[in-house]
Structures are given as C-alpha cells and as structure tokens.
Amino acid sequence: MTLLDETTPKTAGDMVTAGRASGALPTAPSASRPAAPTSTSIAGALNAALRDALAEDPNVVVFGEDVGPLGGVFRITDALNAEFGESRVWDSPLAESGIVGTAIGMAMYGLRPVVEMQFDAFAYPAFEQITSHVAKMRNRTKGRVTLPIVIRIPYAGGIGGVEHHSDSSEAYYTHTPGLTVVTPSNPADAYSMLREAIRSDDPVIFLEPKSRYWSKDVVALPVQTAPMTRAVVLREGTDVTLLAYGPTVKIALQAADLGAAEGLSVEVVDLRSLSPFDDETVGASVRKTSRAAIIHEAAQFGGYGAEVAARITERNFFHLAAPVLRITGFDIPFPSPKLEEHYLPTAERVLAALDTWEW
Secondary structure (H helix, E strand, O other), X not given: OOOOOOOOOOOHHHHHHHHHOOOOOOOOOOOOOOOOOEEEEHXXXXXXXXXXXXXXXXXXXXXXXXXXXXOOOOOOOOOHHHHHOOOOEEEOOOOHHHHHHHHHHHHHOOOEEEEEOOOHHHHHHHHHHHHHHHOOHHHHOOOOOOOOOEEEEEEOOOOOOOOOOOOOOHHHHHOOOOOEEEOOOOHHHHHHHHHHHHHOXXXXXXXXXXXXXXXXXXXXXXXXXXXXXXXXXEEOOOOEEEEEOHHHHHHHHHXXXXXXXXXXXEEEEEOOEEEOOOHHHHHHHHHHHOOEEEEEEEEOOOOHXXXXXXXXXXXXXXXXXXXXXEEEEOOOOOOOOOOHHHHOOOHHHHHHHHOOOOO
C-alpha cells in the first residue's frame, strides 16, 4: 500500500487550492476509441467510464487502496494514474473510514470523488461515515449541501475468496435512506450506470459483481443504456418472473434456458437499481406472469429478497397465483473457497424451487 506523499493532495482544501489556482483541476483529453462495437468486459467498461469521466469533468477525482500505479486489485483503474496524474488518481492509506471521510470533505468543496473500497467487507470500517454522514448530509442541511460521491464496492462471491472478500452487503445500504444503490450485470450497463452515478449530485453505492468482471459482450463505447434507477426486462416470458441483479442475472438467464427445455416460459428482470426500487417495471412483469422469484447470493434471513417479496405481495396480491420465492445463499457465514459452489445459487436450484409451487 502506498501512503500519501508530498505530491498527493492531503485534504479537500489542498485539492481545491492546488487544482483551482489556474481555474481548473488538471485533466487529460478523452482517449479515442473506435465507434464500432468490440468485445468488452465489465472491467474494461468500468475503466473506460472512469477515464471518460475524468477527461470530461476536472472535478472528478479517483482514490482508494491500490488504485494508483497498480490500477486496483482487479485493474479497474488500470493506467488512469499514469494518464491523469497523482492529483486526479492516487493511492490512499489502508483506512476505509478515512477514505470516505475525505471524500465527504472533497464533495462539500465541490469535487466529485469516486472512491474504491477494494472488497465488500473492507467497507465496514467506513459504515459509520456512510450511514451517518454520506446518506444524511442533504437532509441535515435542508438541501443546502449535496454530496456527489460514488463509492465503488466489488462485492459477492464466485472468485474463490475467503470471508471479508465475498460478502453480499447490499441490504445494509438499501436499508439506509439517502443512498442510491445500483449494480450492473453487463458491460454496457457498467459503463452507462457508472457515468450516470458520477454525474449524480447525490451519493451512490456502486456495487460491482467481481465474479463477472471479465464477462464480455460486444458493445460500442461510449454507450447510454436505461436510466440507472430502472429495472430492465432481459427476456420475455409468460409463466414466471425471475428477478435478479448483479452476479445472479447470469443464473436467472441460465435457469430460463433450462426452464424453456421443460416447457416453462420464464421472464427475466434485471433489477439494476436496488434502491430506489422500480415497482413499475417489476409490478408489470409480475401481473403478467402471476408468479415471481428473487435470486441473490446473500443469506436469506433479513436479506434483500425479503423486501422484494414483501413489496410484490403488498402491491400485487390479487394477481399472484403463488407465494413469492427466494433462492439465496444459506444463513451461514460465507464458506471456504472449496465449499462456495454449494453455497451460491445455481440454475438447478432455481428450477427446483419453482417446482415446489403447485402449477
């Protein structure tokens, strides 16, 4: 870990003073990319989104653990330090609470910090800063102070990591009013949603499914997809609605393929935004199919799926032919790498759950 040195801004005031002495913070021209569609990974799309945001807006800064010369553990910030310099992209100390606290000060001074927590559970030391200050500042100041902060958090399992490296912590953040919580599942959304999150004047928890970092699609960057707070129907169906987000979208699509082989028409909805929740898109799908199931990696008890099931039931009760199902991780701490395949939801587990209904 690289600590701050003489060339790195020490405070939000230092950053603003150094950058605005000449009227603007240092910037670099946007890298040119072919307009033709190319095979792009989620990691590559996120890197491109950060690069374009840095080039477009001199108030955008990126910092966190190992995001500088190394380019991050997952190389999401690869080459950005070399391109934009230490005043725009730099390594922070190993102090998550300090990272977010510093971002709060910078945002209050007019900057747009994008910070990385490196791993899901590494963010817990910053939880007090996030829930007590990041989420509440606009309300506390009656709208006079906004915090345009993006907190990037690689989350969930599927990489053979041990505890503190494989948590699905989304419910902690969605339970906190004042935070927008989003998670992409494909490269196009990764680019578009991160750009939109950085432009937002309110704080965004940007959850990145690390097991999908190297999943590729053919996409032309830059790209603009649906607004980040809207769900999207990825596959039309008539018998059941499968709701998924982040790492479980792939599982839902696989389950839909398996279901089709058995004569089951499955509609797949990518939630994308966990808070706010897109009741309109989800409700329309559920009222069409009359059945719904939610998939996530986190433990079931008190998990995000419980809120989804409750909202669907309260708003669509007379349209439901069966209870809303939850296919989730088990109610245990995340297991060792050798056992995670037995913990994580699979397409087969999804179909087995659907078979418990009376059709």
